[in-house]
Amino acid sequence: MALKYVDEISLTDKNVVARFDFNVPLDKNDHTKITDTTRIDEALQTIRYILDNGAKKLVLMSHLGRPSGDKKEPEFSLEPVAKYLAEVLGEEVILSESCTDSGIKTLLSLKQNRIILLENLRYHKEETKNDREFAKTLATYGDIYVNDAFGTAHRKHASTYGIVAFFKNKAVGGFLLRREIEALNKVVNSPAQPFVAIVGGAKVSDKIKIIERLLSNVSDLLIGGAMAYPFLKASGVDTGISLCSDEDVALATKVLKSPNGKKIVLPKDHVCSKTFGGDPQVVNDAKIPEDMMGLDIGPRSTTLFKDVLFKAKTVLWNGPMGLFENEDYSAGTFAIAEALADSKAYTLIGGGDSVSAVKKSGLADKMDHISTGGGASLEFIEEGTLPGIQALKFGID
Template identity: 35%
Template sequence: MSFQDFNFFGKRVLLRCDFNVPLDSQGKISDDFRLQRALSTIFFLRKAGAIIIIISHLGEPQDIKNKRKRKKQLTLKPIGQRLSCLLREKVLFSKKNKGRSVQRIVKKMKPGEILLLENLRFDKGEEQNSLKFAKQLGRLGDVFVNEAFSVCHRAHASMAALAQVLPCLAGPELDKEFNFLSQMLQNPPRPLVVLIGGNKTESKLQVIKRFLTIADYLLLAGEVANTILSAKGLWPSHPLLPAQEIEMVKEINLTDQKIYLPLDVLASCDQSGQGIIRQTGPAAVRLDEDIFDIGPETVNVYQEIIAQARAVFWAGPVGLFEVEAFSHGTREIALAIAKSQASLKLAGGGETVAALRKFNLTNDFSFISTGGGAMLNFLAGEKLPGLSALGLCHPEASSNEPKDLVV
C-alpha cells in the first residue's frame, strides 16, 4: 500500500526525517532546508488525523566524549523550536527517545499533534542497527514512515531494523527522490549532461565511472577534477594523493570524448580571496598556490554544453563559492542550468543545496536531493539498507549486505 492510500486516522506514525542540519559556531541552525522539505509530509499527516512522532539524528555524538557537552551541542530541542515556527503549530519535545516517559506522552496525544523525540544517536543502539532499540521505538507507533532518503545508506536501527518491527511506508519525498534518481540512471532525456564537482572525491570517482556509461557529457570541476588532474600529471604541484584515489583515477580514460576537465582555473595562495588571484592553466599552478574556482574559458565551454542538454545532473560546486572572489564559476554554472531548456534538472548534496539557496535558484530545478552520500551511493549502483527495508532495492544494486542486526 502506498503512503497516499494508507488510512492514517488515529494511527501513531513514527516519521523518520533527516533533521541533521548545519549549525553555526553558536549552535544555531544556519540552514533549515531539510526541515522545510519535511513540511508537506507533516501537513499531510496532520490533515489525515495521524498522531505524529518524529525521529531523527543530529551530528556525530560519539565524537564528543563529554556527555553533558554532547547533549548540549546535539540536542534536537532547537530543531523542534524551528519546526514549530515553520509549521506555525506547537511541536512537543521529549528529552528521551524511548521508554515509559515517552510512552506516557504519546498516550496523551490527540490526532494531529506532533512530538519530536531526542537525538536517536544518543543511544548506541541506533548506529548498531539494534533490534532491541528498534523494538523500543516501535512501541511508540503503529506504522513507520521513512522520509529520510539522505540516511538510507546507513544500516541503522531507525532505517533498517525498525522496518522489521512495524508496517513501513516510503514517504512521498523519499519516493519522489528514488524515482527521479532512477530515471536519471535508466531513462533520461537526451542529451544528458552530468556535472560533478565539490569534495567527497572517492565517492564521486565511483559515480564518474558509472556515468561514463550513461551520460552524453561529463563535466568535471572542484576537488574531484583537481584529483584527476593531479593523478594524471596535469597539475604537477598538487599535494600527494592517497594511493586508493590514484588507482581509481587510473581506471578513468581521459581520452573519452565525454569527459571535460577545466581548461583554466583561478589559483591563489590565499583562500580568503584577499590575496593575488591568477587565471591560469592547471599545469601552471605554482607550488604555493591552490585551485579555488574554474576560470572564465571553462565556464564558457560548460555553459555551451549545458545549453544543449535535455537532462542535467549536478553534484558539487565548481569552486569555493562561499568566498565571493571564488563564487563566479558556481554562480554561472547554476544560472546556466536554471536557464536551460532541459526538461529534467536534478541537483544534490549539501554544498550544492547551499549554493542554490545562496543564489536563489532552488525553484529552477526539477528536484533537489538532500542526500549527499546516499545519493552518490545510489547512483554508483550500491544497495542502500534503508531502501531495501522498504522494498525499494536498486535494480542494479551490489551484493553488499546491510550491517547485521544486534539482538
C-alpha cells in the same frame, strides 16, 4: 514489489511513528538557532498529511549532528527543531527526554498533545549499530511506520532499517521520499539524452564509484573543483601545489584509460593563488605554475562547460567548481548555476555543497529537483536503490 506511500494506508485512529531528517545546521555561537530550515520544511507535507488524515498520535524521530552515542550532549539537542515545528504547525510539539524515556508511553495514552518529537536518536549508540532491541523499543510507539528521511536512507540504522521488521505491511514511505525517488529515477533509469553530469568536490576517492557509474550513461562528464587536479595530473598536466594525492591521481589515471574516459571534460584554465584563499590570479592555461594552487575554473573553462550544458536534456550536478564560499573563487560555480537556471534540460542538484552553492546563487527555484541527501543521492545513482528503501519494499526479518 512496489513501494507503498503514506497516502496508500489508512491512518484513522492510529499512532504513527515516523523517521525524518531534521539534521539541520545550527548557529555555531548559538545552538538554539537553526540557520537553514530546508530539511524540516521539506518534511511538512508528510507531517501535515498524517495529522490531517486521522492519526491519533504522531511520534517524530530524527538525529542531529554526530554526538558520541553514550550521553546527552546539549549542543545536539532537537529542542530548536521542536520549537520551529510548533511554530509552523501551530500546535504544541512535546520533546521527550530521550528515545527510550518511560514517559513516552504516558504521552501516547493522553488525549491532548498529538505530536511527540523523540530526542536525538544518536544519543544512543544502538541507533547506528542497528540494534534490534533499540529498534523494537522505537517500534512500540506506533501502529504504522513512515520513513521520509531520504538523507539517511542509505544507512542501515535502527530507525531507518531495523525498525521495519516490526511493521509487516505497515511500513510506508513519505512524500519527500517519493519526490526523491521519482527525480533520481529520471537520471538512473532513462535520462533524456544528451545527459551531462558535473562533478566537483575535493577527493576522487570519495566519488570514484559515482564517476564510474555515470561514465557508462552520460554524453559528457564535466569535472571541476579540486576533483579536476588529479585528472589533469594524470593527463600529464602540471598542477602546481594544488590539492592532489597520489591515490587520487592513480584513480584518475585508471578512469581516463577506461573505454569511457574520453567523455571526461577537464578545465582549460584556472583562477589560482599562492596560498589557500589568497589573492586571485587567472592562469590562461591548463598548466598551473609550480608555486600556485587552483581554486576555481577560469573563464575559458566556464565557457567550455556552458557550451556542453547548452546541448544537454538531462543534467546532474554534484560538487562545486571551486572555493565558492570565497567571493574571489565563486565565479565558476555560480556560472554553472546560471547555466542550469537558463537550461531547458531536466536539472537535478545532487545534494551536498552543490545545494549550498545553488541557494547562495539565488537560483534554487529554477532547478527541477534539489536533493536533500548528498550521500544518499549519490549512492542511489550508484546502486539504483538504498537499504532504507529496500526495507520498505520487501521488509526485513
